[in-house]
Amino acid sequence: MGIVFDIQKFSVHDGPGIRTSVFLKGCNLSCIWCHNPESIKSKPQLAFESSLCIGCRECEARCENQAHDFTDGAHRIDFTRCTACGSCVKGCLAEALKIYGKEMSVSRVMDEIISDRIYYERSGGGVTFTGGEPTMQFDFLMELIGACRGEGIHVCVETNGILSDEKRRRLAETVDLFLIDYKATPSALHKELTGMGSEEVLKTLAFLEKMGRPVILRCPMIQGVNDSENHFAEIRRIRDTYTNIRQVEIMAYHSTGRKKWETLGIPYRLEQLESVAPEQKKRWEEMLRDQKEKQDSLEEQTQ
Ligand code: SF4
Ligand code: SF4
The missing domain is CATH 3.30.70.20 (Alpha-Beta Plaits)
Structure with a gap:
């Protein structure tokens, strides 16, 4: 049994194709911008x-x-x-x-997942386990992953990357695709904003590269909080260093989570902050794209 706080069907933003996203409760971080604050505590x-x-x-x-x-x-x-x-x-x-949050058995969750199998097959989709930090309910997660593999369903895990060596190894053996967050630079700012430094995230990326496991890097971007040139430079360095990173996604801050903090009776530190405008998100994406294109063309010229 595990504690699940949501199951979203027909998700198209959490990995390839049409997916079912299963949200597990509990997180080892407490990001100040979290738009799923209902996920942080492990209990209902x-x-x-x-x-x-x-x-x-x-x-x-x-x-x-x-x-x-x-x-x-x-x-x-x-x-x-x-x-x-x-x-x-x-x-x-x-x-x-x-x-x-409600207690669910592996077979109850699997019923939900399997009922949409036809959409996964037609779209190249599958299931994404997210949260919270899904690895906080590790045994439950591994049982779900095992059951999905038994059914031939593609599995993504979205994780903040702060994992023990054993969790890294066991996940790398069985997960098809990882969605990993990289949230702030330097590590001291990562710690200030989330509660922990970024060293373990980099360790996880290096390990998954060694194991040949593909990763989509997701970067939550909050204007005036973590959008420094230093951070963009580090994202570019990470993207260009780890050969298993298939894609970098900018996750622009939106203020829709603010209301949830209020309903849970938890103070929200970004009370005055508005959602990022679409033009700003485009500028950030161009900053990453420009650099990549520049580098590709430089490499072509030097070959
Ligand atoms: S507030 Fe509601 S949920 Fe909480 S203990 Fe009282 S009756 Fe139960
Ligand atoms: S007082 Fe408000 S929260 Fe309580 S039962 Fe009535 S409507 Fe619901």
């Missing part, structure tokens, strides 16, 4: 959308832990008291309450 958790609340107080009546408070007419939740039992969610007709 309550979320409250205050704009939907009609003030009926049914939740207060149902909660054995006195987590709901209506002092001064305002509905507040003490999330530290909540055990995510779900009783108040069932009583909320306005659907202002929700539990993120």
Whole structure:
């Protein structure tokens, strides 16, 4: 059994073809821009959308832990008291309450995956395990991967790359394609923004290159936070160093995750930041493309 917080069908942004993306709960990082903050804690958790609340107080009546408070007419939740039992969610007709994360068996998840097999076959797609950091539920993940391989389904794993040697080895033996994040340069900034340095990410890239496993490098880009020339130079260096990197994707910051932080009762550090404009994303992509084209043409000239 594992804790899954979402299964998205017909995904076209998490690897090749049409895919089913399975989101596993739990993460070893806490990126300040995270747009899936419901993924960070390993256990199921309550979320409250205050704009939907009609003030009926049914939740207060149902909660054995006195987590709901209506002092001064305002509905507040003490999330530290909540055990995510779900009783108040069932009583909320306005659907202002929700539990993120539910326990699922490998076979239950596989039923969801296999039901879309025809789309994978026609599009060259498959399944992508993501999160959170899917390797936080390693045994569950490995069982799912094994079951997918048994069914002949292409497997991608999206990971932040901060893995033990054993996890690296076992994943490299069995995963078809890795989606790996590279988030900030230098390592000290990576640590400040995510909670850990980038050394293990580079170790993972080097190991996967040695094992001949293909990687798509994904770079979350947040204007004024990590979009330094230094960072772009490092992304280019990584792309040009590791021969197993098939593609580099810029993941431009969008502020849609902000609301989720609020519903979970967690302060959001990028409160004032707006989503990146499409033109800015294009400029970033051109910065990477320009450099690659320049290098290719330089190499052609020197051959
Ligand atoms: S049960 Fe739902 S609508 Fe009623 S007070 Fe609680 S959160 Fe608000
Ligand atoms: S999920 Fe359970 S413990 Fe949490 S607030 Fe609702 S009733 Fe109380």
